[in-house]
Amino acid sequence: GDSVTQMEGPVTLSEEAFLTINCTYTATGYPSLFWYVQYPGEGLQLLLKATKADDKGSNKGFEATYRKETTSFHLEKGSVQVSDSAVYFCALSDREYGGSQGNLIFGKGTKLSVKP
Amino acid sequence: GAGVSQSPSNKVTEKGKDVELRCDPISGHTALYWYRQSLGQGLEFLIYFQGNSAPDKSGLPSDRFSAERTGGSVSTLTIQRTQQEDSAVYLCASSQYQISGDTQYFGPGTRLTVL
Numbered sequence: 001g002d003s004v005t006q007m008e009g010p011v012t013l014s015e016e017a018f019l020t021i022n023c024t025y026t027a028t029g030y031p032s033l034f035w036y037v038q039y040p041g042e043g044l045q046l047l048l049k050a051t052k053a054d055d056k057g058s059n060k061g062f063e064a065t066y067r068k069e070t071t072s073f074h075l076e077k078g079s080v081q082v083s084d085s086a087v088y089f090c091a092l093s094d095r096e097y098g099g100s101q102g103n104l105i106f107g108k109g110t111k112l113s114v115k116p
Numbered sequence: 117g118a119g120v121s122q123s124p125s126n127k128v129t130e131k132g133k134d135v136e137l138r139c140d141p142i143s144g145h146t147a148l149y150w151y152r153q154s155l156g157q158g159l160e161f162l163i164y165f166q167g168n169s170a171p172d173k174s175g176l177p178s179d180r181f182s183a184e185r186t187g188g189s190v191s192t193l194t195i196q197r198t199q200q201e202d203s204a205v206y207l208c209a210s211s212q213y214q215i216s217g218d219t220q221y222f223g224p225g226t227r228l229t230v231l
Contacts, residue, residue, distance in 0.1 A: 043224040044222040045222070046219055
């Protein structure tokens, strides 16, 4: 079945460091790929998404490129801030032929802590 | 309101009791999902409603779990004879493909604690 694997945390970085959180997926259809973020004490928020191969999603300085050849959707940010401290979830939605929506399949989450 | 709302925000119950959790999706969203977030299992899909179609119940962990969606809007997740392993945060999400594609918008969740 479909699955998402993301690097295990926790990840601790200093402010202004470069961030990469690896995510790879297995899917049988034509998945859309997502990064969701959960800030301390808050609900899940969409960070960015990509719906087809070679698309790049970006938001708040974060980027991820849909790589079909490597089945990956790695999250990157060039300079992290303390306010980026959160748990990051990679997810996919595997649509059937014809565009019918499916549920999200999540990775286990990666906790990021950014120190000043 | 503008977002997905859930109630109650916290629920503490005794083992063996039944509980009902409520979700109000974003107005106009035809798709509604329930997920469960627990320390041991991460984020798990439970059930999916799409318009008037039969729900996809493939993620429900046991027959103690059920959900309904009335009038294509509000949904209630019911857990009968609760067990301690049901303790988790229950998340609801909604989406509307014609508006925002596959993006699902999540509510704040209901934290369920079974004593």
